[in-house]
Amino acid sequence: MTATNVSKWLDAEVRYDSGVYNKHQVVMVRGQGATVWDETGRAYIDCVAGYGVANIGHSHPDVVKAVQEQAARLMVMPQTLPNDKRAEFLQELVGVLPQGLERVFLCNSGTEAMEAAKKFAITATGGRTKFVSMKRGFSGRSLGALAFTWEPKYREPFGDAVDDKNVTFVTYGNVEELRAAITGDIAAVIMEPVQGEGGVRPVSAEFIQEARRLTKERGALLILDEIQTGFCRTGKMFACEHYGVVPDGMTLAKAMAGGVPVGAFAMTQDVATRMPKGGHGTTFGGNPLTMAAGVAAIRAMKNEGMAEQAREKGAYFMEKLRAIRSPKIREVRGLGLMIGVELKEKSAPYITALEHEEGVLTLQATPLVVRFLPPVTISKEQIDQAVAAFERVLQ
Numbered sequence: 001m002t003a004t005n006v007s008k009w010l011d012a013e014v015r016y017d018s019g020v021y022n023k024h025q026v027v028m029v030r031g032q033g034a035t036v037w038d039e040t041g042r043a044y045i046d047c048v049a050g051y052g053v054a055n056i057g058h059s060h061p062d063v064v065k066a067v068q069e070q071a072a073r074l075m076v077m078p079q080t081l082p083n084d085k086r087a088e089f090l091q092e093l094v095g096v097l098p099q100g101l102e103r104v105f106l107c108n109s110g111t112e113a114m115e116a117a118k119k120f121a122i123t124a125t126g127g128r129t130k131f132v133s134m135k136r137g138f139s140g141r142s143l144g145a146l147a148f149t150w151e152p153k154y155r156e157p158f159g160d161a162v163d164d165k166n167v168t169f170v171t172y173g174n175v176e177e178l179r180a181a182i183t184g185d186i187a188a189v190i191m192e193p194v195q196g197e198g199g200v201r202p203v204s205a206e207f208i209q210e211a212r213r214l215t216k217e218r219g220a221l222l223i224l225d226e227i228q229t230g231f232c233r234t235g236k237m238f239a240c241e242h243y244g245v246v247p248d249g250m251t252l253a254k255a256m257a258g259g260v261p262v263g264a265f266a267m268t269q270d271v272a273t274r275m276p277k278g279g280h281g282t283t284f285g286g287n288p289l290t291m292a293a294g295v296a297a298i299r300a301m302k303n304e305g306m307a308e309q310a311r312e313k314g315a316y317f318m319e320k321l322r323a324i325r326s327p328k329i330r331e332v333r334g335l336g337l338m339i340g341v342e343l344k345e346k347s348a349p350y351i352t353a354l355e356h357e358e359g360v361l362t363l364q365a366t367p368l369v370v371r372f373l374p375p376v377t378i379s380k381e382q383i384d385q386a387v388a389a390f391e392r393v394l395q
């Protein structure tokens with residue numbers, strides 16, 4: 001491809017897009033497995049995977065086939081009209097969810113799942129409107145979900161429109177703060193089992209188990225945000241399985257439909273039955289096209305043992321990263337293939353160098369952390385190449 005072609009598409013996107021994103025100077029046009037190609041034909045090892053969406057790999061053949069067939073059959077059907085693919089997806093999803101989570105509100109993104117969770121928590125607790133969330137937590141960008149998102153830079157531009165007056169933020173992992181915050185008027189505690197955007201931070205089993213115990217004791221819900229940790233990312237189908245905790249509700253999105261936009265709030269019967277009929281809704285949620293993709297994606301995760309792959313490859317990836325001898329690395333941490341390398345200096349220049357000089361895509365998770373979220377289907381050879389590239393840019 002000539003430079004003109006690249007500039008043609010890049011110029012158009014930069015010219016007409018909203019302007020909220022820092023656009024990389026590249027145009028990505030194709031993906032397969034853990035590789036993506038730009039318009040000039042250059043290949044990249046993709047450890048961004050759409051911010052942890054392409055867990056089963058780009059354009060998984062089973063998902064492609066399912067989407068092609070469903071697109072030709074039926075793409076549009078609202079949830080007041082039952083549909084075979086939606087029913088099949090709900091069966092597939094409930095079949096892999098922790099026991100007890102058997103009712104699902106279907107939507108189209110993580111933020112929407114969190115908005116639904118917030119409303120279901122209020123009705124399930126008889127109108128309680130106070131919440132506990134986590135410092136460094138990320139729950140989404142809409143005004144409702146933003147109230148649970150810690151980073152001030154995301155909230156400040158919107159002032160009082162962000163309804164965070166009823167939210168108490170506690171230090172992630174601090175059991176004493178948690179105990180003090182979960183009072184008798186709390187609707188729910190919201191937390192990620194591993195904080196993603198907040199720096200790839202696993203937490204102790206004790207903290208999550210104490211949140212489970214205290215919310216039960218004080219009539220609040222425990223809502224785990226598995227939008228990033230879900231669907232094999234951390235070495236289990238869901239990260240809560242590492243801790244032996246079943247929440248009252250779980251927000252889901254990203255990888256759930258193999259790359260097709262999707263979101264869901266999974267909950268117990270009790271939480272679901274407390275929402276008045278017609279109390280929430282969505283136009284696109286549960287559409288047949290997304291449902292077909294989701295059925296294929298979840299079956300691929302099971303059939304290809306992707307949770308075990310993430311566990312095994314994650315351990316290998318972190319072992320190789322920890323073997324890098326560099327004074328710039330403070331810590332390598334993570335769970336499964338949700339990996340963060342905290343540097344002693346800003347990570348952005350190294351993320352840029354990895355992309356431009358080495359053809360490896362990574363992303364930030366706070367200014368000092370390089371986040372690796374590759375497809376679970378990444379090969380050991382690609383892991384070795386990514387680690388060698390990282391070692392080179394750190395020199």
Ligand SMILES: Cc1[nH+]cc(COP(=O)(O)O)c(CN[C@@H](CCC(=O)O)C(=O)O)c1O
Binds near residue numbers: 138140196
């Ligand atoms: C844990 C979590 N919860 C909720 C969301 C919101 O989901 P959605 O509405 O589908 O984007 C995300 C997006 N996480 C990415 C942040 C995206 C953004 O900057 O906005 C991320 O981890 O980078 C999460 O990682």
